[in-house]
Amino acid sequence: MIEFKQAAKTFRLGNREVQAVKEVSLSIAQGEIFGIIGFSGAGKSTLLRLVNMLEQPTAGSVQVQGVDIATLSQKDLRKLRRRIGMIFQNFNLFTSRTVAGNVAYPLKLAGTPKREISERVEELLRFVGLSDKANDYPEQLSGGQKQRVGIARALATSPDILICDEATSALDPDTTGEILRLLKKVNKELGITILLITHEMHVIQAICDRVAVMEEGAVIETGSVFDTFSNPQHPTTQRFIQSVQQDRPSNTLLKEWRAKGGQKLYRVIFKGEVASDPILSSITQKFGIHFNIVYGSIRELQEKFFGNLLVSFEGEVQAIELVIAELKRTVEIEEVEIHES
């Protein structure tokens, strides 16, 4: 659907060069929700802007449905842009137009007949839950409602792709949840491929199928959200994941635990099916060992369980070793180090 092939973008500022995007290769499949995460300045916006040719790559190429978009005529580029809707962090609504006027705007540009426009606007406002706001002006709306208008407007020309540029970054957590659910509905009910950028890992966790992590213009890690969350490789990815999933108590607490004579702690990671099986209790029982869950969580990720627990064992040392060896056959388990500092 969208393919970046060693796509790069270098800006020249006087005699200085900024490599905003460095040889990125990524394939985004039709119908998926693909998230790109990175800290500020990582190159996310520039990468998005390559998809609709708001920026031209300085090397490599970007293909949309098999066509290198740099080869399109102006006319075909206009057609392509109609197939790519876009929503923004600051909504970018026309303040002097009503909600209906904003949604109608791309249809007017496309030369759609008037009657069709009003039917389509009505349908879109119903879809985003704003039928009663058609005649309001943006300033009368909340942030979440403004973003709903943005989404309705982006969908007006029935695009195949929706690009979301930090679409929830200006919203409070509840409203963010509502907008993310709406984006999921756009993807599921309309089959629209979504490409979004964010600096917030909870957005990726909530709706994306796959994720790419960007740093200094390059993609440093990519994979399904489940794999990335359950086994992040790069330290930056680990930092992002820590931000939503505090999987380790503070070192102070760990040191206190040890000072009070607490047993060794083990991190146990359960994935998928095994998270719902009583593995810990059945294996510890078999060897006459007690276990104590000290910290952690079991959460749902992409409709699969993912458990991350800190556990201590009480009983005979040899029996504990047998428990650990047996657990290793089904789950990941490692001893937690407690730093001295």
Ligand SMILES: Nc1ncnc2c1ncn2[C@@H]1O[C@H](COP(=O)(O)OP(=O)(O)OP(=O)(O)O)[C@@H](O)[C@H]1O
């Ligand atoms: N038009 C431009 N001219 C010069 N440099 C640019 C231009 N656009 C972006 N850059 C530079 O490219 C790098 C990547 O910027 P970009 O906006 O793509 O990052 P980002 O990950 O989207 O960050 P943010 O979330 O802060 O927008 C930055 O160093 C930025 O200063």
